Amino acid sequence: xxxxxxxxxxxxxxxxxxxxxxxxxxxxxxxxxxxxxxxxxxxxxxxxxxxxxxxxxxxxxxxxxxxxxxxxxxxxxxxxxxxxxxxxxxxxxxxxxxxxxxxxxxxxxxxxxxxxxxxxxxxxxxxxxxxxxxxxxxxxxxxxxxxxxxxxxxxxxxxxxxxxxxxxxxxxxxxxxxxxxxxxxxxxxxxxxxxxxxxxxxxxxxxxxxxxxxxxxxxxxxxxxxxxxxxxxxxxxxxxxxxxxxxxxxxxxxxxxxxxxxxxxxxxxxxxxxxxxxxxxxxxxxxxxxxxxxxxxxxxxxxxxxxxxxxxxxxxxxxxxxxxxxxxxxxxxxxxxxxx
Numbered sequence: 001x002x003x004x005x006x007x008x009x010x011x012x013x014x015x016x017x018x019x020x021x022x023x024x025x026x027x028x029x030x031x032x033x034x035x036x037x038x039x040x041x042x043x044x045x046x047x048x049x050x051x052x053x054x055x056x057x058x059x060x061x062x063x064x065x066x067x068x069x070x071x072x073x074x075x076x077x078x079x080x081x082x083x084x085x086x087x088x089x090x091x092x093x094x095x096x097x098x099x100x101x102x103x104x105x106x107x108x109x110x111x112x113x114x115x116x117x118x119x120x121x122x123x124x125x126x127x128x129x130x131x132x133x134x135x136x137x138x139x140x141x142x143x144x145x146x147x148x149x150x151x152x153x154x155x156x157x158x159x160x161x162x163x164x165x166x167x168x169x170x171x172x173x174x175x176x177x178x179x180x181x182x183x184x185x186x187x188x189x190x191x192x193x194x195x196x197x198x199x200x201x202x203x204x205x206x207x208x209x210x211x212x213x214x215x216x217x218x219x220x221x222x223x224x225x226x227x228x229x230x231x232x233x234x235x236x237x238x239x240x241x242x243x244x245x246x247x248x249x250x251x252x253x254x255x256x257x258x259x260x261x262x263x264x265x266x267x268x269x270x271x272x273x274x275x276x277x278x279x280x281x282x283x284x285x286x287x288x289x290x291x292x293x294x295x296x297x298x299x300x301x302x303x304x305x306x307x308x309x310x311x312x313x314x315x316x317x318x319x320x321x322x323x324x325x326x327x328x329x330x331x332x333x334x335x336x337x338x339x340x
Contacts, residue, residue, distance in 0.1 A: 002340075003096035004320050005059040009050040012324035018317060021061070024093065024100045031080055031088070031103050032072040038094045039065045039119035040336040042151070042216070042239060045328045054281055056092055063094020064280075065122035066101070067115040077103040085109050089122040089284055089291060095320070097340055104288040107295045110302045113309065120152055120309035120335035121298050127280050128156030129294045129301075131214055131236045135276045140165035142211040145201065145228065147221060149186065150177040152335045153238070155310050157214050158184045163306050169210065171197050173330055180333050198224040209233060226263075231271050238278040310334030 003021045008014065026032045044062050047055035055062065067087045073080060080086065080103055087109050088101035109118045131153075132138055144161045148154045149170030161168050162185050170186040172178055178189040188204065190197045201210065209230035215222050216239035226235050268274060284291050301307040312334035315323040319338075326332045 001097040002317070003061045004317055004338075005061055005095075006048060006055075007059045009048060009058075012048060012328065013321035015048050015324070016320045017059075019059070021096070023098045026072055026074045026100045028074040028076040029103055030074045030100045031070050031077060031086070031106055033066055033068045033086060033088055033099050033101060033106075034071045035066045035068040035094070035097055035099050035340060036115050037067050037119050037337050037339045038063050038096075038099075039123065039152075040323055040327050040338065041065075041123050042327065045324060046240075048324060048328075061093050061095050063090055063092060063096070063099070065089055065119055066094045066099050067109060067118040068099075070106075071098070074103070079103070080106060080108075085115070087115075087118040087122050089126060089280075089295070091281065091284055095317075095338070102284070102288055104292040105284055105295065107292075107299055110299050112305075113302060116311055116314060116337045116339070117309040117335075119337045120156075120311070121302070122295060123280065124152035124335065125156040125298045125307060125309065126291065126294050127238060127278065128153050128160055129298050130280065130283065130290075131238055131278055132157055132160045133297065134290070134294065135236055135278060136212055136234045136274075138164040138166055138212065142166045143169070143205065143208070143230070145169045145171075145197075145210045145213045145225060146186075147171050147197075147214065147225070148216045148239075148330075149189075150180050150333045151216070152309075153216060154214075155184065155334055156307065158186060159307050160301075163301070166212075169197075169201055169204075177333060198228060201228055212236070214238070226273075226275065229271070229273050232273065233271075234274040234276065236276045236278060238280075311337055313337070314339060316340075 001023045005019045046052040070084045089105035090101050144166045146157045150172040168186045169188040170181045171190045171192045173193045181189040213225045213235040218240035312332045313336045
């Protein structure tokens, strides 16, 4: 079978090769999927720069999610069958014509979306659901700040927060993205390239602050966001895109850590605040039943019309470099999908 292999770190157009590799075999609890399309995530960009510690050694087949048809099932799988059209969370290996996935991270594709749209659901919508409905509980009229709001996870978080009746602040880096956010119902779109989001929200909210922050950027962005939290506020951190693409090795890593700022539990206790970290790989590894519950929750909300993925670009496997460049540029909106 063919797979897109990451063979060197750095420039997207030179980093990948399409290679012939062996078709994987499903373990007892897994399914083998003939992949029609797979999705890109920002962690893939971090891996391409050699900055994602969980990524396998080179040459590596990246990829967290696929959509396709089940071709084979393991002997312990009872709720899925050969021929089912499914979307799946894959622990790498998704950039290939065939991929294996834990059956607990595999669900049938809702009938009201396409396979291309389904690539947005396992990782990005699964992450958003876990952040917004498992790690915190949103309530009507909560003031919610979503960073990188025009991306795949950001889009999903907006839709989930809208369902709960929240007041939403969303940051993005262009006027085009602000228009996109307005179309999704964001109450206060903020262009972080032209204004300081901290000052903007401080002017709007004063001492009231915001109830929940979802942060995929990290570093200084996290520190400033935490200062905006109201009493009883929570911040959920699920990414460190501030580090992506920057050189400097261990010194740059240390600077990133320092940029997060100092935090002691007593500071949280005094204001009844919470800070939460999310890594969906760890959930898939150690709590697969939780992953299954989240994916089933996503499917239910898609079926009722609450969630609707936005595809910001579709590429062929041969165009993987261009797709990575688009995602890494932070100019993309919604999900980037790749078709075989």
